[in-house]
Amino acid sequence: MPSQGSHSILVIAWKTVVRKMFRNVVLAAAVALLVSLLVFALLFNRAVSDDIESASRKLGADIVLVPVEALSKAEEFILESKKKDFYMDRAVFDSVRTLAGVKAATFQIYLETLESGCCSIVEGQVIAFDPTTDFVITPWFKQPPPPLGDSEVYIGSYVYEYLGLINTPTLFNKKVKVVADLEKTGTGLDYGIFMRVEDLNKISSAATGRYQPGMISIIFLKLDDGAELDAVTDAIQKAHPNTGIMTRGTIGADVRATLADFTKVFSITILISSALAVLLAWSTFTALANERRREVGILRAIGAHRGHIMKLFMAEAAIISLIGGLAGIGMGNYLIHHLAGDLNLLSRLGAYASFSLLNVAASVAAMLIGMAVCLVGAAVPVVRLARMEPLDAIKEE
């Protein structure tokens, strides 16, 4: 009964590993370090990528237009929630909204509260928008919000938490009333204080900083189903060469480039760690094979064939690497969850590795890779041992 035999061999392997656990700790620790590095790299990569993807997806636009010199600033606002102010002519909006393939268009104007010398909402980004065309803000209300009236604002989730129960903040030396708040978006919108464009005219020019009437900060375009993204961006580029264009795929290009560099560093580190783990597994099992030659000879004499010997020793390697792999998953997840806050890139993005099926799968994949590395290292001495003639093994020369 092969299954019975395999089960028994696993039991023997487990008992042997446990008996000499201290000696196996070094190899298990090496696998744990490798797996933790893999887990950390995979989860870090996924956390950053996901954050970029979700931020661009949450804005609800296929194309985002900003002044060409403000591309990086706009990304910082979208991805890192940094307060920004940059402007372009509103004529760009009037032009691109009528392009073929454009289904909907809206714009926003960014003002900075601090630089504008106001106000009780020190960490907010004042955003003027057009409620009649908006498709960026509106989806983030739990219920349809009341229309904005004079001196009324909507606020983002972070600002809502910051304001607490005080619902009559001061904005540009003027009392305003909060009438609705957005759900958490994970983008710069969380820091927004949203007012109507027409109300900008009621704010003194001294308070609005660099903003001038007839200027806007950012344009969001939603395309018709089936419209070709490249064709629309080409048309925009041709008509407005000084306009910076971001699409869903290109938002976060700088961060993606940084991430690619990180990935290269991780890859090199993982390759070196893997090579070291292979060497350690090889040397551990070479020593173990020499030490247990006679035992193998005896097992062969009482009826174990080469396959049994392979199974026994590879099962030991698998058990050691499984223990190391599980520890590595724990270490890797601990690192990503507790130490990632110290990593500037992650903290700026607000990204972190959340618990998900994909992250569990990534952790398991990392463990399997760690186990495979250990098994590869162990395989050479184990195969040599299994191929040895029983008499040569028993002699222990």
Next chain:
Amino acid sequence: MLIQCDHLTKTYRADGSVLRAVDDVSLGIEARDFVIILGHSGSGKTTLLSLIGGLTSPDSGAVHINGLDYRSLDDRSLSTLRNRTIGFIFQFASLLPALTNLENLLLPLRFGGKPGIGRNEGMELLDRVGLADRANSFPAQLSGGQQRRIAIARAFINRPEIILADEPTGDLDEVTEREIFALFRDFNREGVTFMVVTHNREFGAGQEAPRTLHMKAGRILEGMGDDND
């Protein structure tokens, strides 16, 4: 003929010279025989036993067990034959330290084993070697002689037709040696064939005469007296 060896030769190379450990040995052993092979260290008796047990391959010649030629067997088949037909007893205890004494005794069953044999048979054998009360302790908790008795019991677990024993009483006291020989004789009467390699001329002394072979320089000198060693 249960065991048939035809012109067996086995050589070893070391430091540029060739040593003929077994030199053109032909031998036949009937079922239920009790054969003792005497010889000095290096005379080739362990190598001959290993060739008969399929633990090593001859340079030339053939071994047949029940008419089955080893040369026709692959590793798996030869291992199955060792598992079910032959029981090995070595000059050292050779127990796995991580397993209990009973688990060690039952170890051959993990690699195949004959159907219907299990824990009860293991306990019977432990009782027979006087160690039933040590079934669940570990080899390290036993004396050298007790470990050897567990290893002997293990050789019988699959009810083999043949027992190949290499210096089975090597460093044991006379009393234990006599007990082990008596045990071998009991199994022999029950139908098990024995080939025992030893350099101890007193092994089995005073018992009913077994067939004794002498080995010298890799050759069999059957039925010759002490002076032929």
